[in-house]
Amino acid sequence: MSLDITPMVPAGKQLILSYGNGGFRIGEQAYSGSVVIFPDRTISWAPASISEMTLESLSVVFDAQADVDILLLGCGPRNVMIDSGIRDGLRAAGVVLEPMDTGAACRTFNVLLAEERRVAAALFPVD
DSSP: OOOOOOOOOOTTOOOEEEEETTEEEETTEEEESOEEEOSSOEEEOSOSSGGGOOTTGGGHHHHTTOOOSEEEEEOSSSOOOOOHHHHHHHHHTTOEEEEEOHHHHHHHHHHHHHTTOOEEEEEOOOO
16 A cells, blocks of 8 residues: 655645755756745746845845745755844745755745645755
8 A cells, every 4th residue: 555645735836846966846847056936936046055145135035926924945955044134134024034954945845835825935956
């Protein structure tokens, strides 16, 4: 007997299917480099590493006109401390930042998406 543990995803939403080798497979599309993923779309993201990330680079979350309560931050192969200015800036906009390693961010995004939460993920690739 086998059990399917794939979360049920509402129509029009996209799952992160895989990550690694410097990119991601989201739905049926492959992406190379950093991305910001929303439930219904994915955009390429300029910062190549966590050290290049600024509050301004995260403005894509707000410019995308998406209702986001939680922003998962996939920091790469391991979680890192995030500058308090970035956290404070997001909090002022009503968004909670949750940093974690990229693998955990991908899995968490899929679970929150299945729960129909207002989530986005900014993801740095891992090799």
